[in-house]
Amino acid sequence: MKAGEDEGGPVCWKGSEVKPAGGSLLSRLSATVSAPGWSKVSCPCCMSERVEPLVMVQLRADVGPETKRWLLRLIGASQKDGGAGLLAHPGEDATGDIIVVSAPRCTLLRATEELGLCKTYQNGEMEAFSYNDRDNFKDSENMEEFLTLAERQYMVKYELDGLRAQRDLRIPGLPDSCTLHKRDNIWQKLGSVGVIVDTFPLHNTGQLTDLSKAWYSGNQLAQPLDSVNRYFGSSVAFYFSFLDFYTWSLLPPALLGLLITYFSASVQKEVVESVSGSQGSGDQDDSGPGVSGHMLQAVFSMLWSTVFMELWKRRSASLSYRWGTLHLAERFAEPRPGFHGDLGVNPVTGRVEPLFPEWQRDLRMAVVSVPVVGLFLGLVVFGMTGFYWGEALAQQLTEDWGSLLSQTLLFLPSILHIVYTNMLATAYRKVAQFLTEFENHREESAFQNHLTAKVLVFTFFNYFAVLFHIAFFKQDVPLLRKRLSSLLIITQLINQVTEVVIPFLVDRFISAPHRTEREDDPQEDKFRNQGKLPPFPGLFGEYIELLVQFGYLSLFSCVFPLTAVLLLLNNLTEIRSDAYKICKLFRKPFCPPVANMGVWQIAFEVLSFVSVVSNCWLLLLSPQLQRMGEEGGMSGTNLLLAAVLVEHVLIFIKIIMSVLIPDEPDWIRKKREHIEYSSMQALRQQKLHTEES
Amino acid sequence: MKAGEDEGGPVCWKGSEVKPAGGSLLSRLSATVSAPGWSKVSCPCCMSERVEPLVMVQLRADVGPETKRWLLRLIGASQKDGGAGLLAHPGEDATGDIIVVSAPRCTLLRATEELGLCKTYQNGEMEAFSYNDRDNFKDSENMEEFLTLAERQYMVKYELDGLRAQRDLRIPGLPDSCTLHKRDNIWQKLGSVGVIVDTFPLHNTGQLTDLSKAWYSGNQLAQPLDSVNRYFGSSVAFYFSFLDFYTWSLLPPALLGLLITYFSASVQKEVVESVSGSQGSGDQDDSGPGVSGHMLQAVFSMLWSTVFMELWKRRSASLSYRWGTLHLAERFAEPRPGFHGDLGVNPVTGRVEPLFPEWQRDLRMAVVSVPVVGLFLGLVVFGMTGFYWGEALAQQLTEDWGSLLSQTLLFLPSILHIVYTNMLATAYRKVAQFLTEFENHREESAFQNHLTAKVLVFTFFNYFAVLFHIAFFKQDVPLLRKRLSSLLIITQLINQVTEVVIPFLVDRFISAPHRTEREDDPQEDKFRNQGKLPPFPGLFGEYIELLVQFGYLSLFSCVFPLTAVLLLLNNLTEIRSDAYKICKLFRKPFCPPVANMGVWQIAFEVLSFVSVVSNCWLLLLSPQLQRMGEEGGMSGTNLLLAAVLVEHVLIFIKIIMSVLIPDEPDWIRKKREHIEYSSMQALRQQKLHTEES
Structure with a gap:
């Protein structure tokens, strides 16, 4: 359905004609009314x-x-x-x-x-x-x-x-x-x-209805990505494409996780049975699938994450070709509105515009941004240390006093920590915005990427500091497993509720009655009603959710093999709830055309390399492996050496794999080179023409 | 001096005029004699x-x-x-x-x-x-x-x-x-x-004389790189630029090495003196500069190598701009002569030429090249194992028999190993050539890079297998130090002799008398004489020498702090001897224009990352650190953990540094973007012109 058609012909309001008053700016304008x-x-x-x-x-x-x-x-x-x-x-x-x-x-x-x-x-x-x-x-x-x-x-x-x-x-x-x-x-x-x-x-009501029908109302397996791109723009479409690709990529680790859980459960049962002497087992491996299952899971997930990221890059390149954003010329266009600098001739385009030297931006990043971000990360660690210290103190006090009053004191550190963390996060978001403005990026995409990177590092650190602390300092695998599974289940439930159920209820029972829309409402009121919806909060929250998920999966999956299964289930509903959200619950956002996921791509890749370190470490910590080492007569040092060796080999394999799998499909490379070649030829021709004329 | 001038006017031989016989190919040719x-x-x-x-x-x-x-x-x-x-x-x-x-x-x-x-x-x-x-x-x-x-x-x-x-x-x-x-x-x-x-x-005798005067006859500190590029071409000029840059970059580690050697020597003297009770020392650090010096050296050389490579990339980019090779269009030109495939239309340039699908090349590399290279590396390991086994056996036999005959048996394993290694290397070079031909690369540079990479991996493995074996398996730091210093001194002496002294003597006393040249010799004889010189063996040998040097320096320098000093001295003469060699002792080579060092760049960078692993490992092995750990109450496992932590942090810093230092200077980036922008504009203009005409 085309815009305007559902309004029954051309938009035609009775608004009074604007008279071309006082020829200040437009005196030369002489046009015809359309x-x-x-x-x-x-x-x-x-x-x-x-x-x-x-x-x-x-x-x-x-x-x-x-x-x-x-x-x-x-x-x-x-x-x-x-x-x-x-x-x-x-x-x-x-x-x-x-x-x-x-x-x-x-x-x-x-x-x-x-x-x-x-x-x-x-x-x-x-x-x-x-x-x-x-x-x-x-x-x-x-x-x-x-x-x-x-x-x-x-x-x-x-x-x-x-x-x-x-x-x-x-x-x-x-x-x-x-x-x-x-x-x-x-x-x-x-x-x-x-x-x-x-x-x-x-919004275009007709198109929106069509889109939502094709997107989330039914039981579709595939998302109408091209329509999403048409209606919402490529940055939203890239998010949903990635979500889609990621969800389907979860199938292999989910299957493996199920198999491992099933077999280790059956082995435990067998062990119990064989101890009670009822049944003999001959076909099971001696080394115990508990460890080998974990190892298999860990190695698989480390290699899987590289293959997944490389294949996504290829898919991303072909989507970008399909959506016409492969050759965006942002760096040749006008700088973004907030960019300032001395007026001068841009050496690249030859236009007069504000210029700001690259080295000065680098200096600002190195001298101001990096230390400030480091300071805030330090404050997160400080908060965590304070929390542990306070908890120990409260424990101590409760034991000493034993009264009901001091029982409530036990909650104080947690409450203080939550308040502290929230205040820190709010302050950090302001500081990050300010720092990125101060860095004075010329392109909007560079600005967004630097801002996202700053917030991303902090948020990620905030999410994972506790888990890393448990894994690397407390070295307590059972606690990690408990924490991870509860985080996975609880945060997902909370997310689903806060993201969809509450907004839906609010929209249905509180907001909707106030903006009942009738067919014969004037067009202007319909437009005004859209303005009453809350503005779209951006994709940062959605992406960080995926990144944290991916972090749980790749960093710690070997302690809890069912992670991928839970994530798969979560994401299947997430696709629908995110789609519903962006279509119905918020104002339509402006989306600049983009060629890829930007800085998120890098974040996922970095995580996939960090996962090798953490998985090797967790495997080393696993009590089964420690026991095996003792039985096999390996000292702790040798076990550690073996783990380090395995880690280096895996990282090496990952690097080789990511170099060997080309980042763009062959046919896109050819098209890109063809465009480069034609440009080169055209440049030569142009000089000739300039000469002749 | 221009070509021809030193021959006194235009080249004018008395050769009989070629008659345009039987108009098979050139019947249409109708030109004037010049x-x-x-x-x-x-x-x-x-x-x-x-x-x-x-x-x-x-x-x-x-x-x-x-x-x-x-x-x-x-x-x-x-x-x-x-x-x-x-x-x-x-x-x-x-x-x-x-x-x-x-x-x-x-x-x-x-x-x-x-x-x-x-x-x-x-x-x-x-x-x-x-x-x-x-x-x-x-x-x-x-x-x-x-x-x-x-x-x-x-x-x-x-x-x-x-x-x-x-x-x-x-x-x-x-x-x-x-x-x-x-x-x-x-x-x-x-x-x-x-x-x-x-x-x-x-050769152009006049230009050659000028070049050699400016290059190696005097005591020049700077090489005439632009003249080298003019006379020999950019691939030779890039080698000498890199040699130059690398030699000067050796100054900081050489200075540090001298300082560390001096101070640890003076500390040892002081320790000796204080034991004999002659002199008190108060200003020296307690922890003993032996360890801290080694650590300083190791950390410094790890960071130095990254800065050095990043700065070289920038220098390389500006040289390539100066020499006009920044935008080589090899991939748009005709394929190299050895390239074969089905005739078809190249989708990039639109020309009819042989085509060969990319995936088939990738497949050939993955299925054939990689396993074969792996096999040969395995054979190197096999040879080394055999050598150690044979040596142990010979030792055993000598002890059992004790005769003079069996004494000579002691040399047998070494001799067999040398013969085996040489045969292997010869066979490998043939196989590498064949494999690279089989991979059927379209561009000459891709062919050369793949061939170089194959030979490089093998040669490097051959050189370093023994040192790695000593460092990682025998874990014998003193033996490593002995082996490294002797390798450094002996191989450099041998190199200098074989590379320069022998060819010089041969040239002077054996070849030269046979090709005495007189001023009045006919031109043709002068040309013929050049054909009698041996062909230039290519830059592989020169580059691998530098790479092996760099390997000694970055991988093992912490066990022998004077490495950089020795290398600096060696390279100062190496510049001259290499220049003399290419000017006088060989035929002039054909040099394709190139934009950088190609695969050697990557080899040096990879080595600089491997160096972090090896240095951390060697520091861990150092007896001083082991003793310090024991004194400080740290178990071996904790020491190992600390080393692994340091390694990861250093690699992280190196990655950050190499990302942060831009690979090309700002002014080159602007020029490159300007060219891209003009090409884009030209492409648009061209379409318009095509339309109009």
């Missing part, structure tokens, strides 16, 4: 009967009409006049507090080129889109076919975020203190003075 | 008064005149007629057994574009050369300025190697069995039937 209520387009090719509402801008309630008119003109003005080259609609009421934005064809096509998206060429191949060559790309007439909804909406945001004042300027209707200086980012400024409260993409 | 004796050039821009002799082709002595005439025509014919587009000269005697080859301007310029060399553009930047845009490149009028001698000579070889039969063809003057089939490689075929004995580049 759809009623929408601002005018300057280019005849962009005129169309139907305009699709893409993004809603929520203004402060008491914003003056002259400010809103100025904003409408700014959004509608062509790019060479310093505008965004978009289409703006003032909503039902011309003086109201919303603006609905759409994009004409030319702006979308130019943004496609600027972002470096690949689209289907006339010969059926994906090629980097070129505005000049637009007629040779498939569907380039019809924007709703050519670009996905997520791309169109992101492009609107991209253009709005890119608005910069062309000269010093007073914003009409605002106090004199709110003046824009030359090259100030307009959208950022308007946000900081509070004129713009929110900017969010609008 | 320099007397040389074949004609087809294009007016290539005509020049002076032709520089670049490459000599040595034919079989009894080759028929019609075969030689055919060859001359083939070399001289234009490329679209299936020739090499070069200039050929039949030598003094038209029926003699040599052909001298030169190259006209157009062929050189086209080859420059095909190889993807960068040259100085009119704006002073290095840019990928484009034939169409040739007039905007600096010096593109004068080939002897524009291209280096090494490049010109390599291009001649590149064109000759690329000759392919355009249709089935009988070679005149040869038996009917020697027919060329369509697309057969002509030069390979002629070599295999014995018509062509040798193809080698000619």
